[in-house]
Amino acid sequence: xxxxxxxxATLSLSxxxxxxxxxxxxxxxxxxxxxxxxxxxxxxxxxxxDASNRAAGIPARFSGSGSGTDFTLTISSLxxxxxxxxxxxxxxxxxxxxxxxxxxxxxxK
Amino acid sequence: EVQLVESGGGLVQPxxxxxxSCAASGFTFSSSVMTWVRQAPGxxxxxxxxxxxxxxxxxxxDSVKGRFxxxxxxxxxxxYLQMNSLRAEDTAIYYCARWLVTxxxxxxxGTLVTVSS
Numbered sequence: 001x002x003x004x005x006x007x008x009a010t011l012s013l014s015x016x017x018x019x020x021x022x023x024x025x026x027x028x029x030x031x032x033x034x035x036x037x038x039x040x041x042x043x044x045x046x047x048x049x050d051a052s053n054r055a056a057g058i059p060a061r062f063s064g065s066g067s068g069t070d071f072t073l074t075i076s077s078l079x080x081x082x083x084x085x086x087x088x089x090x091x092x093x094x095x096x097x098x099x100x101x102x103x104x105x106x107x108x109k
Numbered sequence: 110e111v112q113l114v115e116s117g118g119g120l121v122q123p124x125x126x127x128x129x130s131c132a133a134s135g136f137t138f139s140s141s142v143m144t145w146v147r148q149a150p151g152x153x154x155x156x157x158x159x160x161x162x163x164x165x166x167x168x169x170x171d172s173v174k175g176r177f178x179x180x181x182x183x184x185x186x187x188x189y190l191q192m193n194s195l196r197a198e199d200t201a202i203y204y205c206a207r208w209l210v211t212x213x214x215x216x217x218x219g220t221l222v223t224v225s226s
Binding site: 021030031033034036038042043045046049050055056087089095096097098099100101102 | 110144146153154155156160161166168195204208210211212213216217218219
């Protein structure tokens with residue numbers, strides 16, 4: 001079973017700053033990694049799929065990179081609405097399954 | 110527009126059963142891979158179960174295998190999750206979602222299941 005480890009657990013930043021979130025897989029997941037944003041009381045929203053592709057309607061300040069076991073989500077300049085919890089997720093082929101990381105909370109400093 | 114609307118959550122005693130429903134619209138339900146993801150209060154996301162398109166093969170997390178059953182009714186475009194032998198640790202918001210290849214672009218609003226005596 002592949003384990004996803006996200007770091008840091010909490011990131012304290014100010015609006016306008018750059019946010020760099022990490023997701024590390026216990027074994028290679030190729031480029032099959034996605035990132036989600038979740039705000040309190042809301043369902044998760046897909047930001048990035050296949051490591052670096054922005055989902056529909058996602059602003060260009062969000063970018064993803066990486067392959068194999070190490071992945072990064074970058075928010076180039078934090079907007080007030082970006083303070084939220086972010087999760088990474090990978091898909092296993094057999095048996096078919098999804099795994100989520102533990103999450104990184106981006107909070108206002 | 111893709112819409113996923115869950116229902117059926119509520120309070121149930123340990124050992125009890127509950128069936129969640131998810132009404133789907135705005136996409137080809139019959140051939141889509143559908144999934145359930147849950148989130149315990151104050152915790153992260155946990156994948157629960159998936160149902161592949163066309164051949165309807167079902168997959169489960171180890172934590173629910175043998176207790177939960179995922180299914181769909183194509184005529185009603187509705188996804189189900191039958192949950193038996195419920196435990197306190199099954200308490201969570203359950204999200205219905207549409208799984209596209211490697212990620213989940215469409216989520217319902219969630220339904221809360223509370224297992225408590």
